[in-house]
Amino acid sequence: MNTLLQIHEPGATPQPHEGDTTLAVGIDLGTTNSVVAISTGAQPEVLRDEDGTALVPSVVAYAPDGSAIVGGLARNLLLDRPESVVGSIKRLMGRGINSVKSLGGTLPFDIDSIGEDGAGMVRLNVAGHKMTPVEISGDILSALKERAEDHLGHAVDRSVITVPAYFDDAARTATKDAARLAGLEVLRLVNEPTAAALAYGLDKGSEGIYAVYDLGGGTFDVSILRMEKGVFQVLATGGDASLGGDDFDHAVAEHFLSERAERLGEKELTAGEVKVALMTARLAKECLSDASDGEWVLDIDGKQSSHALNRDTFDGIVKELVSRTLTIANHVMEDAGTNADDIKGVIMVGGSTRVPLVREKVGILFGKPPLVDINPDEVVAIGAALQAEALTVGSDTLLLDVTPLSLGIETMGGLVEKIIPRNTPIPVAKAQEFTTYQDGQTAMAIHVVQGEREMVESNRSLARFELRGIPPMTAGAAHIRVTFTVDADGLLTVAAAEDTTGIEQEVAVKPSYGLSEEEMADMLYDSMKHAKDDMAERLLAEARVEAGRTLNAINAALAADGELLNEDERTELVVVIDRLSLMIKGDDRDAIGHAAEALEDASRPFAEKRMDRGIRSALRGVGVEDLEDETPSG
Amino acid sequence: MEATLNDTRPDIVPCWSCGGPIDGSAFCDTCKAVQPPGQRDHFSRLGLNVSFDIDPATLDEVYFSMQRKLHPDRFATHSPKEKAYSQQQATAINDAYETLKDPHGRADYMVHLKGTDVLPEGCNLINDQVLLIESMEMREALAESETPADVDIISARATEDIRVCIAQLSKLFANNDIEGACKLTTRLKYLKKLAQEAQAHRAKLI
Numbered sequence: 001m002n003t004l005l006q007i008h009e010p011g012a013t014p015q016p017h018e019g020d021t022t023l024a025v026g027i028d029l030g031t032t033n034s035v036v037a038i039s040t041g042a043q044p045e046v047l048r049d050e051d052g053t054a055l056v057p058s059v060v061a062y063a064p065d066g067s068a069i070v071g072g073l074a075r076n077l078l079l080d081r082p083e084s085v086v087g088s089i090k091r092l093m094g095r096g097i098n099s100v101k102s103l104g105g106t107l108p109f110d111i112d113s114i115g116e117d118g119a120g121m122v123r124l125n126v127a128g129h130k131m132t133p134v135e136i137s138g139d140i141l142s143a144l145k146e147r148a149e150d151h152l153g154h155a156v157d158r159s160v161i162t163v164p165a166y167f168d169d170a171a172r173t174a175t176k177d178a179a180r181l182a183g184l185e186v187l188r189l190v191n192e193p194t195a196a197a198l199a200y201g202l203d204k205g206s207e208g209i210y211a212v213y214d215l216g217g218g219t220f221d222v223s224i225l226r227m228e229k230g231v232f233q234v235l236a237t238g239g240d241a242s243l244g245g246d247d248f249d250h251a252v253a254e255h256f257l258s259e260r261a262e263r264l265g266e267k268e269l270t271a272g273e274v275k276v277a278l279m280t281a282r283l284a285k286e287c288l289s290d291a292s293d294g295e296w297v298l299d300i301d302g303k304q305s306s307h308a309l310n311r312d313t314f315d316g317i318v319k320e321l322v323s324r325t326l327t328i329a330n331h332v333m334e335d336a337g338t339n340a341d342d343i344k345g346v347i348m349v350g351g352s353t354r355v356p357l358v359r360e361k362v363g364i365l366f367g368k369p370p371l372v373d374i375n376p377d378e379v380v381a382i383g384a385a386l387q388a389e390a391l392t393v394g395s396d397t398l399l400l401d402v403t404p405l406s407l408g409i410e411t412m413g414g415l416v417e418k419i420i421p422r423n424t425p426i427p428v429a430k431a432q433e434f435t436t437y438q439d440g441q442t443a444m445a446i447h448v449v450q451g452e453r454e455m456v457e458s459n460r461s462l463a464r465f466e467l468r469g470i471p472p473m474t475a476g477a478a479h480i481r482v483t484f485t486v487d488a489d490g491l492l493t494v495a496a497a498e499d500t501t502g503i504e505q506e507v508a509v510k511p512s513y514g515l516s517e518e519e520m521a522d523m524l525y526d527s528m529k530h531a532k533d534d535m536a537e538r539l540l541a542e543a544r545v546e547a548g549r550t551l552n553a554i555n556a557a558l559a560a561d562g563e564l565l566n567e568d569e570r571t572e573l574v575v576v577i578d579r580l581s582l583m584i585k586g587d588d589r590d591a592i593g594h595a596a597e598a599l600e601d602a603s604r605p606f607a608e609k610r611m612d613r614g615i616r617s618a619l620r621g622v623g624v625e626d627l628e629d630e631t632p633s634g
Numbered sequence: 635m636e637a638t639l640n641d642t643r644p645d646i647v648p649c650w651s652c653g654g655p656i657d658g659s660a661f662c663d664t665c666k667a668v669q670p671p672g673q674r675d676h677f678s679r680l681g682l683n684v685s686f687d688i689d690p691a692t693l694d695e696v697y698f699s700m701q702r703k704l705h706p707d708r709f710a711t712h713s714p715k716e717k718a719y720s721q722q723q724a725t726a727i728n729d730a731y732e733t734l735k736d737p738h739g740r741a742d743y744m745v746h747l748k749g750t751d752v753l754p755e756g757c758n759l760i761n762d763q764v765l766l767i768e769s770m771e772m773r774e775a776l777a778e779s780e781t782p783a784d785v786d787i788i789s790a791r792a793t794e795d796i797r798v799c800i801a802q803l804s805k806l807f808a809n810n811d812i813e814g815a816c817k818l819t820t821r822l823k824y825l826k827k828l829a830q831e832a833q834a835h836r837a838k839l840i
Contacts (some may be wrong), residue, residue: 022711187710334833391710398702425728427706427721487721488706493638510823546713553652553665560664561654607653610664628761 024158024187024392026384028195028375029140029175031090031244032217032351034058035381036144038152039389044199044382047151050524054378056147058217060139062127070143078279082272083110084127088246089140091304092122092133093178093219094170095241100349110271134174138181145182156569159184160388162380163306164219166239166404169492170463176489187391189489192216193223194234195383200374201227202386202397208344209235211333213362213370214380215325216350218244222329224336224343225363230397236336236423238328238405243321245285245352252281252309253293253318256298260305273300288314289354315357322358326365335423346370351377401426407484407492410447412437419484422452426490431483433499440472444480448494467496536589543589549597551580554603557610564609576602647672650715660704660723667706675747676730686744686807686815688734697731738774738826741807741819749812760818769824776828776835785836792829799825 026044028035033055037046053072059076062084069077078085086109110125123130136569141161148156161184163175172189179186193212207227214221221239224275225232257277261267269277277298284296284307293310333339346362348370353359362370389588402425408418409432419430436444444467451459470478479499486492554577562570576599583595646655653669661668677684680696702708704723709716733739772788781786799822806815 025696065818188707229698231702233698330837334837387707391707394708396702398698399707400701400705400707425732428728429725487724542714545711546715549651549667549713549716553662553667554648556665557652557654603653608650610654611646611648614657617657618646618657 009077011307019509022158022392023152023498024160024388025145025156026195026381026386026388027141027144027159027161028192028378028381028384029090029137029161029163029178030058030380031088031219031246031375032058034144035378036148037378037381037385038148039382039385042202042386042389042395044385044389046378046381047147049147049366052382056140056144057087058090058140059085060089060126060136061085062129062131064127066127066129066140068139070140078275078403080484081127082270082275082333083125085275086124086126086131086136087275088218089133089136091242091246092124093137093608094168094172094174096122134178135181137175137178141179141182141184145184153605157183157185158186158187158388158392160190160384160391161186162190162192162195162215162384163490164214164239164241164400165223165237166219166241167220167235167490168405168460169490170460171241172490176491186489187489188387190387190399191221191223191234191237191401191404191490192219192380193221193237193349194225194232195381195387196347196379197223197225197227198233198385198386198397198399199379199383200347200371201232203374206345209336209338211329211343211346211366212349213325213329213346213353214239214349215352216244218242218246218353220244220325220328222325222332224332224338231400232397233400234402234425235338236332238332238335239404239423240324240328243324244276244350245282247321248285248318248352248355249278249281251321252284252314253277255309255313255317256281256284256296256305256307259302259307260298263305264303267301269300274606276300284309285355289356311356318355318357322355322361325358326361329362329365340365340367344370347374347379348372349376349379353385359512362602388617401488401490403428403486403490405450405460406452407448407450407462407486408459409482410449414456416449416451416454416456416459419482423553424486426486427488429483429485431481434480434482436470436473436478436480437475439475441475441478442470442472443468444470446494446497448484448492448498462492463494465494465496467498469499471500473500540587540589540592543592543596544584547580547584547592550596550599551577551584554599557603557606561606561610562614564613565606569606573602648742650719660700668709668716668723670719671723671726674726676733676743679726679730680734682734684744684747686804688739689741690735693731693735697727700727737796737803738819738822741803741815741822744807745812745816745819748810749816765821765824772828774832776832779835780839782836782839784833785839789829789832789836790830792825796822796825796829 014358023038023040025567026037026039035046035054035056037044039045048054049059056071057075059071059074059078061069061077063069063083074085075087078087104296112123112130121132121134123132124136131351145156159179161175161179163172167175175189176186193214196214197212201210207229209224209226210221212221212225219239219241220243221237223237224235226235277300280296280298284294287294288309288311293308295306295308298305298307343366346366346368348359348362353372353376359370359372387399389395403420404422406418408416408421411417417432419432420428428493445464446467447464448462449456449458449459449461453459467480470480481499482495483495484492485495554573558573565573578594579596580599583592604623646657648654649656649662649667649669652662652665654662654664656662656669658672658794659669660671675684680693680700682688682696701724704720704727706717706720706724709720731756776785776788779788799818803815803818803822806818
């Protein structure tokens with residue numbers, strides 16, 4: 001507990017305890033694979049299993065009793081028990097089912113319900129259980145947490161998790177919720193390309209303007225960053241949250257299935273068979289990154305069909321998808337106010353950048369061969385681990401990120417009024433004033449959307465809420481200020497206030513596709529053996545941090561201005577300080593709270609004396625040291 | 635006492651954490667706690683003198699150095715209150731940086747900062763016939779451009795006009811001619827928009 005009494009420089013973070021239980025892990029929660037890494041002393045390390053494998057396939061198999069198996073083992077079960085296995089769940093994070101592609105009319109997911117009015121969270125049928133994407137992602141995170149704990153030999157409960165830069169608010173919130181289910185506190189959500197740039201930039205000591213081209217399993221991001229003296233400043237970002245290697249697999253599977261239909265006739269596929277077809281297609285794609293041709297067998301419904309594919313045909317199949325990424329990259333360059341000549345290097349991230357056509361086209365677009373000398377599967381997790389260390393131990397590096405999508409609200413006629421444009425540095429807060437349009441209007445509906453289009457229906461609906469209790473006035477007389485705040489995680493809070501009356505409402509945006517607080521609470525209760533303890537533990541930790549802060553502050557004040565107190569006053573105060581120090585060592589959260597409050601009260605007269613002297617010295621324009629002749633009163 | 639009050643001196647406020655006096659700095663001298671950002675103009679927030687002539691490199695430098703100290707990443711393990719204040723500080727710094735970085739944003743902000751009472755006539759595009767006609771002509775020319783080369787001519791002209799406009803603004807602000815600066819700020823806004831539209835139009839042609 002000694003560290004509580006340390007006084008540190010502004011902005012600096014105290015060193016962690018010995019034994020390092022404060023360590024936070026970096027997690028790349030991917031569509032296809034996930035990776036966990038740690039960093040100590042700026043030495044990042046990717047955590048591997050006994051076989052030296054870092055990649056944990058983001059695939060979960062469920063047993064009839066609901067227990068989960070995550071990773072390679074689950075993926076191997078896919079062919080035998082496809083109805084019990086789920087992959088690519090990231091594509092459903094914070095989204096509706098309409099964003100998932102079907103194959104021959106069948107989805108690779110067995111959908112149980114899509115919520116009321118198509119909103120709300122999707123539920124999947126897996127091995128006879130109804131599961132949300134948040135729970136399934138939570139199980140993947142639990143497995144990664146376990147890997148870290150096995151490796152470190154102690155509990156891990158803090159993390160930095162990466163998300164696609166282009167993830168909207170709903171998907172970010174869903175990711176944070178999944179972490180909560182896994183018992184992981186998220187110190188920060190970091191954008192994947194930014195994490196990759198951090199890892200790459202620190203490793204190579206690069207300075208200048210760089211592009212990160214990140215084509216993962218299910219998401220695509222391009223970011224343009226300026227790297228300078230440890231600052232990683234994102235100039236612009238863009239992408240597509242449903243474009244990735246999965247779509248390549250999908251295109252190849254369609255090709256195989258149409259060949260098969262020609263030979264064996266049309267047949268509707270089950271969800272399980274779709275998973276098998278996609279897996280075969282993925283193998284073909286991966287082989288063709290090195291080989292120039294090959295042959296693959298589809299084994300569905302007891303009938304086998306064999307399919308030959310060469311690199312040229314493959315390139316033709318995925319050409320459209322690759323050119324979509326190039327269009328986006330062009331827009332991002334424009335947004336960043338840069339052209340290809342300004343960009344010193346293009347960092348390639350994500351397993352799908354192994355596709356030779358992708359490397360070739362990116363090279364042409366930026367006019368230079370892309371940088372492929374890093375492991376595209378591990379660099380994001382390494383960046384997350386470095387950021388986790390920076391957040392817990394302190395660091396000289398600084399990540400300055402931006403909003404990927406414009407935020408606005410619906411106005412008359414279904415138009416969007418943009419309040420925070422895309423590529424604005426975060427954190428950011430912007431306010432806009434609105435007024436009533438009818439006499440006596442007492443409520444106002446506010447509809448928050450995210451996206452670049454002019455019409456509401458073309459954008460993503462984030463949340464709707466009503467500001468009530470506006471006093472009846474003539475139309476146009478009320479002044480309603482709506483403030484949007486986006487924090488460093490890219491998460492949005494909206495507050496509305498009526499100026500003349502001071503009526504206020506704050507809405508942490510719980511998006512249309514998200515889980516309600518009650519649903520979250522139920523899940524925490526149901527699925528987590530230690531959910532309750534966990535919550536109590538967290539509240540206790542928070543109380544300790546807050547009380548420690550108070551203790552630090554008063555001790556520092558005593559050290560600086562202690563002469564303002566006479567002997568009795570000082571003794572009185574020290575008694576209260578000692579009591580709080582004692583309470584912090586205990587486990588009674590209420591007792592810590594009361595002792596901290598008592599200290600705040602007891603130190604008030606001391607604070608008043610300090611203020612009094614400060615103001616007097618300011619008025620005279622002299623330093624405090626010149627006022628030493630003033631003896632403390634009382 | 636009142637006679638000695640100095641307007642340029644920041645108000646002394648108590649530190650929310652230890653209760654001691656703070657003279658407007660972002661951190662308490664005594665207990666080192668981060669403070670709420672308070673009301674300040676964008677220039678003084680970044681420790682700059684109010685001037686239109688800002689060196690972009692200097693602006694970046696002060697911006698980075700302040701964010702290094704105040705960004706929420708530096709407070710990830712601190713108490714909720716410190717986290718909240720650091721977020722507010724970082725937000726205020728971002729706002730100042732974004733406004734001052736862009737010449738039009740900076741000019742517009744300075745006009746509002748200096749012309750505190752009523753903004754002079756002529757700041758509105760509709761009130762400026764010459765600018766209005768010029769604007770319409772350039773828009774028409776842009777709409778009629780059919781090749782990237784046509785657009786490039788318009789872009790080049792807009793870029794040159796922007797350069798000249800910024801140079802003139804610098805002089806007007808130096809002479810404290812706010813009314814003149816206000817007119818040119820409106821012109822700069824239109825030129826900036828034209829340049830953006832030209833870029834978008836060109837992208838469509840390729």
